[in-house]
Amino acid sequence: NAGVMQNPRHLVRRRGQEARLRCSPVKGHSHVYWYRQLPEEGLKFMVYLQKENIIDESGMPKERFSAEFPKEGPSILRIQQVVRGDSAAYFCASSPVAGVKQETQYFGPGTRLLVL
Amino acid sequence: DAKTTQPPSMDCAEGRAANLPCNHSTISGNEYVYWYRQIHSQGPQYIIHGLKNNETNEMASLIITEDRKSSTLILPHATLRDTAVYYCIVNPRGSGAGSYQLTFGKGTKLSVIP
Numbered sequence: 571n572a573g574v575m576q577n578p579r580h581l582v583r584r585r586g587q588e589a590r591l592r593c594s595p596v597k598g599h600s601h602v603y604w605y606r607q608l609p610e611e612g613l614k615f616m617v618y619l620q621k622e623n624i625i626d627e628s629g630m631p632k633e634r635f636s637a638e639f640p641k642e643g644p645s646i647l648r649i650q651q652v653v654r655g656d657s658a659a660y661f662c663a664s665s666p667v668a669g670v671k672q673e674t675q676y677f678g679p680g681t682r683l684l685v686l
Numbered sequence: 687d688a689k690t691t692q693p694p695s696m697d698c699a700e701g702r703a704a705n706l707p708c709n710h711s712t713i714s715g716n717e718y719v720y721w722y723r724q725i726h727s728q729g730p731q732y733i734i735h736g737l738k739n740n741e742t743n744e745m746a747s748l749i750i751t752e753d754r755k756s757s758t759l760i761l762p763h764a765t766l767r768d769t770a771v772y773y774c775i776v777n778p779r780g781s782g783a784g785s786y787q788l789t790f791g792k793g794t795k796l797s798v799i800p
Contacts, residue, residue, distance in 0.1 A: 574729070603786060612773070612790035613730065629787070661729050665786075674720075675788060677729035 574678035589649040595664030607659040695795040704761040708774030711755040723770040
């Protein structure tokens with residue numbers, strides 16, 4: 571999957587805890603996207619970030635969810651006070667700034683969150 | 687809301703060509719056709735994309751009809767490792783709103799049979 575790395579691959583949390591998901595984009599990519607996939611469903615867009623900026627968070631729930639992509643380090647998707655309905659696979663994708671395949675998104679392996 | 691229609695499932699014999707259809711009758715002039723696949727428990731994998739000309743790469747060929755209302759993804763010699771869910775997505779390119787929001791429908795579950 572073109573080098574996008576996500577960790578952890580699996581995360582178990584109890585209701586009320588915080589979940590922190592990390593995404594390292596392909597080297598040189600400065601655009602990051604987060605998607606969520608509920609069981610038996612397709613991926614749903616959550617948020618689009620560039621370095622230090624949130625460009626579009628229209629797909630992200632207003633409460634408890636936040637995302638960042640700092641100047642240094644990976645992008646972080648944070649879910650506070652998790653509930654059972656947050657159990658899903660969370661995928662990160664990245665795209666290059668420019669080039670022949672500008673804006674083609676390359677996905678990571680995902681983080682599977684299970685809330686007990 | 688997905689703008690594409692795909693059959694829910696297909697079978698293909700190993701070694702034969704797999705032809706996956708997609709209808710996108712409401713596609714607009716600036717929208718590209720993208721194909722991704724998702725092998726079980728993995729992230730979506732980019733396959734190919736095109737605007738109106740047929741495209742070919744090391745993975746597959748994409749045939750887009752002249753009116754652009756439908757397309758076919760062709761895997762020339764399917765292997766067992768090609769068993770996956772294949773998603774056809776229409777998306778504009780450029781920096782406009784929504785051009786980065788890939789909309790995944792239910793896709794086609796391709797089963798390659800030995």
